[in-house]
Amino acid sequence: MQPVVHPVVGYLCYAAYARWADGNPPASTPATVAIVAATIPDLLDQPLYHAGITPVGRTVGHSLLFAVPVVALAWLVARRRGRDRLGVAFAIGYSSHVATDIPWHVLADDYHELGFLLWPATQMPEYSGVKPLGTVPGLGLEATTLWLEAVIFLGGVALWWRNGMPGLDLVRDRYG
Template sequence: MMPWGHAAFGYTLYSLGHRVWTRAPPSAQAVLALLFGTQLPDLVDKPLSWGLHLFPQGYSVAHSVFVAIPVGLLVLALGVYKNRATLGAAFVVGYWSHLVGDILMAMMEHQRSPFDRVLWPVVTLPPYGHEVSLLDRAFHIIGTFFHSLSTEKQLLILGIYLAPYFLVFLLWVVDGAPVVAELKRAVVGR
């Protein structure tokens, strides 16, 4: 899943869950904590693999349920202790939704063992078939996306690809555009 996919998936889960729980849209601070949580596993593991070559794949320490569960519980406990339970919960939903998203993507790709991505160090994924660097990987991901748009069915592909993001965007607007609304109030003063 791409970074924006993790962000959209996590935002949807958190926003809808928060509305069910509190009958209110999420706050800007909670959205920022959530977004950080949705990106954290890749911000840790991809550089360790692609940049520093410490792991054979970009799924290791931060993607591991053996790390994510204790870290999440610790953040929740710290949030409760500091009277910031909402921020702790938002971070945990973001972090854990990242792992769920990676498992779901592996299932959709019909991988034999979709849970392997989150079982480090019990399971270590085999190395990539070739040397991977951060820039190579970024260019490959972007190139693959743009190549998919150069086919005859590009409008259909683009529509299918963008439809879920449009729905998340609408949910964000219904929520009052958290973060952007607060920035606007800070700048404009209203």
């Protein structure tokens, strides 16, 4: 999944949780935590890859061997401070990133590219990029994962807008 789509998916997942748990759109602070947490795997792995430290762009931050302890620690710290909802938001955001990097490989039968899930215990080959999803009937156009990601991105931004743009107030208060 493209890096810009992950924070949107993190928001969508947390917004669904907030609706389920409270019946309301998400509050600003936990929504922001979910959005930021959804970017962490790429914020960790991409600089390591571009600096030549790791062989591919999905290693440490995408590995369950790192993600599970980090999510558990964040949840425990939040809970200890009486901010359970922020721990849940972090867990949802971070987990959504790792989870949404899986389906494209499964759909394309590129199971070997799922090595990032247990890196460094398993090998992670170079990411082969955008995956084909099929042909659009009658048009002869090849649909790719980018098409679906564009729909997810636009739908997520539209929902965020409809929900009152939670988190934007925090940015305005801090930097506005």
